[in-house]
Amino acid sequence: MILLPCPWCGPRDADEFGYAGEIRPRPDPSTTTPAEWRGYLYLRRNTAGWTRERWFHRMGCRRYLVLERDTTNNDVRPSTDASSGSGS
Amino acid sequence: MSMRLGPRVGEVIDRDEPLSFTWNGRTYPGYAGDTIASALAACGVRVFSRSFKYHRPRGLLTASHLDPGCMVQVDDEPNVRGAHRRVRPGMDVRSQDTWPTLSFDVKAANELARRMLPAGFYYKTFMSPGWLWPAYERVLERFAHGGVVGPGKVSALDGNERYDKRHAHPDVLVAGGGPAGMAAAVTAARSGCSVMLVEEELELGGHLRWGDDVDLTALSELRGRVAATPGIEVLTDAVVLGRYDGNEISVLQRGLPHVAERLVKARARTLVAAPGLIERPYVFAGNDVPGVMLSTAVRRLVNLHAVKPGDRAVVLTANADGDATALDLERAGVEVTRVDARRGGDVTRALGRGRVRAVELGDGRRVECDLLVTATGWTSAVSLLTMAGDQPRYDDTAARFRPDASRLPSDVMATGGVVGDGSCAQLVAHGEATGREAARRSAQSSVTASAAPPPLPVEPHPALFRGRTHGMVDFSEDVSSKDLFTAVEEGFRCPELAKRYTTATMGPAQGKLESVNVVAIIAEATGAAIAETGTTTWRPPYAPVSLGALAGRLREPTRLSPLASWHHSHGAAPLVAGAWIRPDHYGDPVAEAASVRDGVGIIDVTPIGKIDLRGPDVSRLLNLVYVNKWSKLEVGRVRYGVMCGEDGVVIDDGVTGRLAEDRYLMSTTSSGAVTVWEWLESWLQTERPQWRVHATPVTTSYASINVAGPRSRDLLARVVDDVDVAPEAFPYMHVRTGRLAGVPGCVVWRIGFTGELSFELHVPAGYGLHVWERLLEAGRDLGVRPFGVEAQRILRLEKGHLIVGQDTDATTKAYGAALDGLVKLDKDDFVGRPELSWGGQPGDGQRLVGLRMSPDSLVPAEGSQLLDHRGLICGRVTSSRLSPALGRAVCLAQVEAALAEPGRQVTVRLVDGGTARAAVTEQLAQVDPEGVRLRA
The missing domain is CATH 3.50.50.60 (FAD/NAD(P)-binding domain)
Structure with missing residues (x-):
């Protein structure tokens, strides 16, 4: 099980977190088209390599984190709190 | 015949502690420190099991945990490694799957049918005609290996099943x-x-x-x-x-x-x-005859357990360990013939069936013996x-x-x-x-400079195996060298394929013993070098692990309301509802429902999710997460709201009340309590971090009690201290805070899931029981009685109130749950708005409707399919009960939008195979559709 670096709690077992998925911009709901919106809902880049994703530290600080992770080997870089502005 | 030797310097047995156990029903002696296998070997037992495919007799090979020849049943535990498990007094040890007996095994006739079971026989034999498969299956399962898992019996010796x-x-x-x-x-x-x-x-x-x-x-x-x-x-x-x-x-x-x-x-x-x-077995003809052992097995038996593995031994040695084994055997009084593989010596065949009788050497000599030891390499x-x-x-x-x-x-x-x-x-x-x-x-040392350990020497060793023989390569799976050659001839030239085709390395030893031989023989068969042939892939687990160990102890918490002990002592039938145990009823759910319709009842609804929301931006949050409008909710009001996901699917519902200018209390479904809170946080933390809202889950901070029925106001009036419950002072869909039965900090809202006049009390959890008992006491003359989840379900179904997750599923959008009227598309933004603005056309999914059955007292099981006039499935019954108030069935159903009009007929397919007719009703509510009782 991988260790994730939580900016508030330090390195913690991934079991403590919920995976909230790849970070993708939310289209403006007032102007979006069905194609664009459904791409946002259902399509993922599913990159083999470094991705930016959101994790929720459910059993810790209960904060959403932005984390960069290499999906090929689970290397991770330091994370930031999702509300710090880099989250979207 | 005792094969026990005199004391050895390094022996692990305790001769002062003799014991006895049974093997296939007969009593055998042993010493503390013996393994099952060593104790039996000391008594002259040489055959421990039958092989997997041909049912050939098998003895000890490695005398370790890995030994493929001595998996046994111990009491109710199957597949015990007999050469690893220590024997204990009174153990009941049996050989596995050797019907009718270990020594006389009719399945060894398989050997005559060796031609019937070639490499890859799984894919060749018993394949056609297909209609014979059930017959094949019955025959084949008799040949399957494995012990018997005890029928829940705790092992008498271990005394633990945890x-x-x-x-x-x-x-x-x-x-x-x-x-x-x-x-x-x-x-x-x-x-x-x-x-x-x-x-x-x-x-x-x-x-x-x-x-x-x-x-x-x-x-x-x-x-x-x-x-x-x-x-x-x-x-x-x-x-x-x-x-x-x-x-x-x-x-x-x-x-x-x-x-x-x-x-x-x-x-x-x-x-x-x-x-x-790990010592590498030698592949040659007859290498699985009992009495053919690895040098490490012999040294374990002689030096650890003081067991003489034979009287006359041939030792085929290619290394120092083999030489040492020969010396150990001589010291133990065994007559030893050395064959030195480093000088060209070889053993070409072991003769014998139940035990080795003689071996043929590479130079043509034949040596009588009862033990052949091989020391031919390492893995x-x-x-x-x-x-x-x-x-x-x-x-x-x-x-x-x-x-x-x-x-x-x-x-x-x-x-x-x-x-x-x-x-x-x-x-x-x-x-x-x-x-x-x-x-x-590990950064725990003061030494800072990296220091790679000096390399270890690597001693030369000959590569020894006899490829073109019937010698066993995988002893667990009965795969011979010949089988691997056949697999290669048939085109399975790489180890990963040949492995799966022949099942070599796929038995209990999982390749630890046999993988080098497999690769070496495939290399010989393909004419390639071993280095370029490659290996199979190693995956966890390294050793077999029981499912019990992976599962561990059950650590799922159970949630109980502060009233749980009261429910228990008053005859409540428990209902497991997610993490909660709730009272399903107290003996008679129909009477409980009737008391709510006619008088007053109280129900423990503590599991309802509760989230405390504070801050200046709460109304903006509510506007975002609910499909309806919230900006004009005044202090003292509550409103029903529905939440949808970004895909328009209904995810939760509940009421939220405004307790003060910047303070709200949100309720969610019981099962949604955690997910809704996390979902609110995700919006607050990611998309709207600038909003000032504190969302605090307070589900278990309050005991929640719903007081329902036409007399509920009368009852509540007797326990409130400072809340005016008069109809004009406390109208429907309003909230009040105050003191109840002396308890400050209570929240009361007037809502009606049951369809009756009702008040929901949220009481600081520690005082929940006090308020509950006070209500029962104060309402005795009103006939107040507790009611459970079942009565509540009857009442809400009569009223046509849906339950998210029961009357909706993971595809039900707001308009599919008959909630169109609530969706306010003129709001700028709310979660799910784009999808809800595009959807809702006829033909677009299913709709929630009420059903009237014919005959009308027939209650179809929840989940029953609905069929259209062509007999095609067009929906399902989502909720159904017999209504005590109406004396007929009341149902909610999901049905295709085109059929969701009042009066449309559908067929209900019943559990017993029969069918019944049903008609779509005018409204979901069958009792008091105008809501007069709620607003009383």
Whole structure:
């Protein structure tokens, strides 16, 4: 099980977190088209390599984190709190 | 016939503690410290099992946990490794699947049918005609191996059926307690590290244990150092199963006093793999006849258990261990013929059936004997290292695969025999250097410069196997060298394919014993070099692990309301609802429902999710997460709201009340309490971090009690201290805060899930029971009674109130739940708005409707399918009950939008196979559709 670096709690077992998925911009709901919106809902880049994703530290600080992770080997870089502005 | 020898220097048996046990119903003697196999071997038992495919008699091969020949049933536990498990007084040991007996096995007739079971017979035989498969299956399952799992009976000897889990965080985990592993553990611990030293066998020491006097001296010195060094936790009879991301090491502990097995999840800073070498069996004709053993098996039997494995032995040796075995046997009084493979000596065939009678040598000689010992090479136990990314390389000089340390991540190191050869002193020195470096990498050592351990020497060893024979390659699966040649001829030229085709390496030994032979023989058959033939892939677990150990103890918490003890002592039937145990009813749900319709009842609704919302931006949050409008909710009002996901699917519903200017209380469904809170947080933390809202889950901070029925106001008036409950002072869909029965800080809202006049009280949890009992006492003359979940479900169904998750599913959008009227598309933004603005056309999914059954008292089971006039499925019944108020069935159903008009007829397919007619009703509500009672 991988260790994730939580900016508030330090390195913690991934079991403590919920995976909230790849970070993708939310289209403006007032102007979006069905194609664009459904791409946002259902399509993922599913990159083999470094991705930016959101994790929720459910059993810790209960904060959403932005984390960069290499999906090929689970290397991770330091994370930031999702509300710090880099989250979207 | 006793084969027990006189005392040996390094023996592990305790001759002062004799014991007896049974083997296939007969009583046998043994000593404490004996394994099942050694005790039986000491009594002259040579056949322990029958082979998998041909049911050939099998004896000891490795005399270790790996031994494919002696899996046995112990009491109610199947597949016990008989050469590993210590025998205990009174143990009932049986051979597995040897009908009718071990010595007379009719299935050995299989051997005559060897032609019927060629390589890949799984894919060739019994395939056609297909209609005969059930018959084939009945025949084949009689041949299947494996013991019998006890019928829930606790083993009389272990007295434990529990499994356990543990988390550990050692700085250094050393896998393997041989000389190098012990040295690494001691050095790492002396450098300040916490060390976990894991050894699969019952004692530390590795091969030193069955060695000569020099080895035994080194062993006792090393064990003494381990014992004297603080900071080392030694786990024996424990095996490392795998290495995972983040250096998480799973360790299975066996042989514990209070639990059957324990799974240790160790997060190690550095893993030192010191698994040593596994002796490689020799492939030649007759190599599975009982009495053909590896040199390490013989040395274990003679030196650890004082068992003489035969009277006349031939020792085929290609290395120092084979030479030492010959000496051990001679000292034990065995007549020994040496055949030196380094000088061209060879054994071509072992003769005999139930036991070896003679062997044929490469020079044509025939030697009478009852024991053939082979010492023909080694296999590196690289499994754990390959799980860490290593790709072992075949070393022609040593005739084995060796790890490529350069491919290992920095938190994994290797030492000992898996790395190279050398004297005990060299192995210890390498272990010490590795332990020092492991400590440095774990950042617990003052030594800062990286110091790679000096390389170990690699001794030349001939590559020995006889490929073009019927010799066994995989003893567990009965795969011979000939089978591998056949597989290659049929085109399965790479090990990964040949493995799956023949099942070689796929038995209980999982390749640990046989993979080098498999690769070598495939290489010979294809004419390729072993190095370029490659190996099969090693995956966790390294050793078999029981499902019980993986599952561990049940640690799911159960949630109980503060009223649970009251429910229990008043005859409540428990209902498991997610994590909660709730009262389903108190004996008569129909009477409970009637009392709510006619008088007053109270129900414990504590599991309802409750979230305290505070801050200036709460109304903006509510506007975002609910599909309806919230900006104009005044203080003192509550409103019903529905939440949808970004895909327009209904995810939760509930009421939210405004208690003060900047303070709201949100309620959610019981099952949605956690997910809704996390979902609110996701919006507040990611998309709207600038909003000032505190969302606090307070579900269990309050006991929640719904007081329902036409007399509920009368009852509530008797317990409130400072809340005016008069109709004009406290109208429908309003909220009040105040003191109830002397308890301050209560929240009361007037809502009506049951369809009756009702008040929901949220009381500080510690006073829940007090208020509950006060209500019952104060309402005695009103006939107040508690009601359970079942009565509530009847009442809400009569009223047509939907339950999210029961009357909706993961595809039900707001308009599919008959909630169109609530959706306010003129709001700028709310979650789900785009999808809801595009959807809702006829033909677009299903709609929630009420159904009127014909005959009208027929209650179809929930989940019953609905059929259209063509007989095609067009929906399903989502909720159904017999309505006590109406005396007929009331149902909610999901039906295709085109059929969702009042009066449309559908067919309901009943559980018993019959059908019934049903008509779509005017409204969902069947009782009081105008809502007069709610607003009373």
